[in-house]
Amino acid sequence: MYNKYAILILFLFGTINSSGQEDSDYMLEENKNASVTNYKANKIGVIQVKDNIFMLKGRGGNIGVSVGDDGVFVIDSQLSDASADIVQRIRSLSKKPIKLLINTHHHGDHVGGNRNLANEGALVFSHEMARRRMTAPYMKAAQDKHQRSIDSIIERQGTKITTVEDKKAATRDAEKIVGSVEDIMNLPQGTLPVVSFSKDLTFNFNGEKIRAIHIPKAHTDGDVLLYFTESNVMHTGDAFVNKTYPYIDIENNGSLNGYMKGLEKVLRLINDETIVIPGHGPIASKDDVSYTYNMLRFLNDRIAFHVVSKKTEEQVVSMTEITKEYDDQGFGEGFITTENLVRTLYKEVSKKYKK
Ligand SMILES: [Zn+2]
Structure with missing residues (x-):
């Protein structure tokens, strides 16, 4: 249990540190996509959730899969080096084309295999904020390159630049030559969602409506829930994780308030028969979501x-008795330790109460 999470933590640290750290890790993760033959064999477990809906479990976030006459619909793509195994597992469920992939949010352990699944034919979707966060490292690289080009052009003018006005004029000229940041931005096609949306979206696929429902500022600011309306199955992404403390990614605009509101929304949409695929952890029920919601309210x-x-x-x-009930069940042994959670909650709560 501990080792499994240790690997996960290594991969996820890029997303919890400063955004610079996150960016470089994300790109690193993507660069591994270069060769299909390099994939390590990962142990991906397949769990039948209901009829034609499956959950694939491995090192990253839980994957949801719907198979049927229309083809294969996939929720999240885990880590890139697991893609070969993931595709193989999907192929064991259906020989139909992998048509659609939606990312529940931008974190590397949910989008790392995007390019590989796109290469299999999947059209990739996400909320526009999730897509924007996925483009951030490429934007940063383009901005740096843009600035370097401008600087080197100005430098070539050498002694001709003496006043502030000279410098301004030289910068304007250099900017015209170099072009805009967007012009030199090198976006890796296939990795990024092709379709992004600002609120909700409905897929009519494999005989049912699959609703993508945006929850603002919860785990991040680009989270969506995926609700299979006929099958009564919901994939929550990391807006809900089961039997482990949630990660509220403040740096990417997540918030305690939004996280609670997200759980309230989940609880309004589902009933006792709903099967919930959490972002991480085992398959869950409405009771499990309620338990996490009540835990966060209590804390x-x-x-x-x-x-x-x-x-x-x-x-x-240092007041360990506050979280004891949950720590005793192992909630703090995942990616978010008890200390991580308490510090996040303290900061979030302080925003409201501390003057
Ligand atoms: Zn996440």
Whole structure:
């Protein structure tokens, strides 16, 4: 259990550190896509969720798959080096073309295999904020290159530039020569979603409506839930993770408030018969989602009490009894440790209560 998560943590650290770190890790992950023969064999488990809907489980986020007369519909693509195995597993479920892939959000352990699945024929979808975050590393690289080109043109003018006005004029000229940042941006086609949307989207596929429902500022600011309306199956992405503490990615505009609202939305849409595929962890029910929701409310209230009583972050982190019920069940042994969670909640709660 611990080792499995240690590997996951290694892969995910890129997404939890500064955005610069995240960017380089994301690109690194993508660069591994170069050769199909390089894929390591990963152990991908297949679980039948209901009739024609399956969950594929491996090192990254849980994958959802719908197979049927229209073809294969895939939710999330995990890590790129697992793609060969993932495709093989999908092929064991259906020989129909892999037509559609939707990313629940931008994190590398959910989008790493995009290019490989696109190469299999999948058209890739995501919320536009998720796509924007996926393009960020390429935008940053283009901006750096753009600036270097401008600097070198100005440098060539040498001693001709003496005043601030000279410098401004030289910069304007150089910008005309170099062109815009967008002009030199080198986007890897196939990796990024081809179709992005700003709110919700409906797929009519394999005999049912599959609704992609955006939840603002929850785990990130580009999360979508995927709800199979006939089958009554929901893939939540990381807007819900089962039997482990959630990751609220503040740097990518996630928030405690949005996360809670997202869970409220999930609870409004599903019923006791719904089968929930979480972003991470085992298949879940409405009760599991309620449990996580109540846990966050409870922790929010307890921590709010201590914030109002002017306890410091360090003091609250040391109050292990607050999270005991959940720690005893192993919630803190995943990607987000108890300390990570308490620090995030303390900061989020403080925004509301601390003056
Ligand atoms: Zn995530």
